[in-house]
Amino acid sequence: MGTLYVISPNDDLSDRLKLMTENFIKNFHSIKYIKNFTHSLDLKNKKLLFLLELDVNGFDLPMLTFLKELNLNDKNAFENSIGTLLINSNSELGTKRAAQDVIFISNNLGCKFLGHPIIEATKSLKNFLNWQKNLNIPLEEICLKLSYDLGKRLSGYEETIPLTQHKKKITILYSSTHKFSNTLDLWHMISKRLNNFIIKEIHIENGKILDCKGCSYKLCLHYGKQNKCFYGGFMVDNVIPAIEEADGIVWLCPNYNDAIAANLTAVINRITVLYNKMSFHNKSMFGIIVSGNSGSDSVAKQLIGALNINKVFMLPAHAIITETANNPKAIFKIENIDSKAENFAKHLINGV
Numbered sequence: 001m002g003t004l005y006v007i008s009p010n011d012d013l014s015d016r017l018k019l020m021t022e023n024f025i026k027n028f029h030s031i032k033y034i035k036n037f038t039h040s041l042d043l044k045n046k047k048l049l050f051l052l053e054l055d056v057n058g059f060d061l062p063m064l065t066f067l068k069e070l071n072l073n074d075k076n077a078f079e080n081s082i083g084t085l086l087i088n089s090n091s092e093l094g095t096k097r098a099a100q101d102v103i104f105i106s107n108n109l110g111c112k113f114l115g116h117p118i119i120e121a122t123k124s125l126k127n128f129l130n131w132q133k134n135l136n137i138p139l140e141e142i143c144l145k146l147s148y149d150l151g152k153r154l155s156g157y158e159e160t161i162p163l164t165q166h167k168k169k170i171t172i173l174y175s176s177t178h179k180f181s182n183t184l185d186l187w188h189m190i191s192k193r194l195n196n197f198i199i200k201e202i203h204i205e206n207g208k209i210l211d212c213k214g215c216s217y218k219l220c221l222h223y224g225k226q227n228k229c230f231y232g233g234f235m236v237d238n239v240i241p242a243i244e245e246a247d248g249i250v251w252l253c254p255n256y257n258d259a260i261a262a263n264l265t266a267v268i269n270r271i272t273v274l275y276n277k278m279s280f281h282n283k284s285m286f287g288i289i290v291s292g293n294s295g296s297d298s299v300a301k302q303l304i305g306a307l308n309i310n311k312v313f314m315l316p317a318h319a320i321i322t323e324t325a326n327n328p329k330a331i332f333k334i335e336n337i338d339s340k341a342e343n344f345a346k347h348l349i350n351g352v
Contacts, residue, residue, distance in 0.1 A: 024151035058094025078111035095120035115312030174252035193345035248352035255291035285313035287320035296322035316351025
């Protein structure tokens with residue numbers, strides 16, 4: 001069961017978050033609480049639980065201050081650690097955004113995250129209503145049960161060593177054109193360093209994939225069991241099989257109005273049919289994001305929210321690279337871009 005490191009710099013924790021924590025930590029023999037930053041603090045090679053108590057504006061300022069101090073002290077403060085989060089809010093808002101912020105910051109410090117690494121408690125606990133349909137117990141009990149279950153998943157997590165050596169498969173999803181895309185240029189700088197992988201690139205062209213129709217859960221599950229979807233077509237014939245076979249998926253995301261491109265958003269929505277059929281816990285997600293001006297972090301957090309938090313993909317350490325390049329081929333003029341591409345390739349190799 002091992003030792004759990006509970007990162008809890010906020011002294012004003014609610015009774016609810018304390019109860020969630022009590023249920024989570026039942027899965028561990030030893031608990032160490034981290035309340036303050038010190039220069040001697042060692043949070044590498046650890047199993048971590050971040051506790052977030054959101055204020056009236058939806059922030060946990062002590063947590064953000066703690067992460068800032070860690071970042072200033074060591075850019076790899078969480079190297080080889082794996083994280084989870086428990087979050088409580090005194091409103092219906094803020095939990096998902098707060099989780100995305102902490103995951104994004106911590107991932108850049110070397111922390112990887114389980115697929116669906118959070119349990120979020122809004123004021124009313126209405127976010128657990130769908131769970132209540134199946135479990136038929138009070139919302140408060142569902143919150144505590146899920147907190148316990150997340151702790152059990154973290155406690156049981158171990159790095160797996162494959163029994164047989166085989167080339168791992170990576171699926172690349174992109175919607176840009178080759179001629180003008182700095183994002184694709186950056187990917188090609190990275191991919192030439194990936195020699196021992198089977199790489200499949202899929203171009204999501206305009207009009208090839210319609211967005212999710214919004215079928216009922218039962219209908220979506222029915223289609224999923226048959227490896228189908230309501231619309232069929234390119235998504236069913238090409239994209240879903242490639243994701244199903246892949247060990248890792250790389251999303252190439254030029255920044256379109258501080259958002260993921262519509263074509264790729266449609267893919268994320270449509271893979272729900274596959275998500276209802278199989279678990280993505282053992283599949284890793286990566287992002288390559290290039291902005292013309294600013295906002296790469298906004299796109300990165302959308303990827304984290306959609307794929308790591310919602311669709312349950314594993315988020316390896318340093319899983320997202322972000323750069324700023326406006327004019328065509330400007331990516332090649334960025335200082336140390338070759339070194340950055342090489343480092344990201346190493347993170348990808350280690351994370352798949």
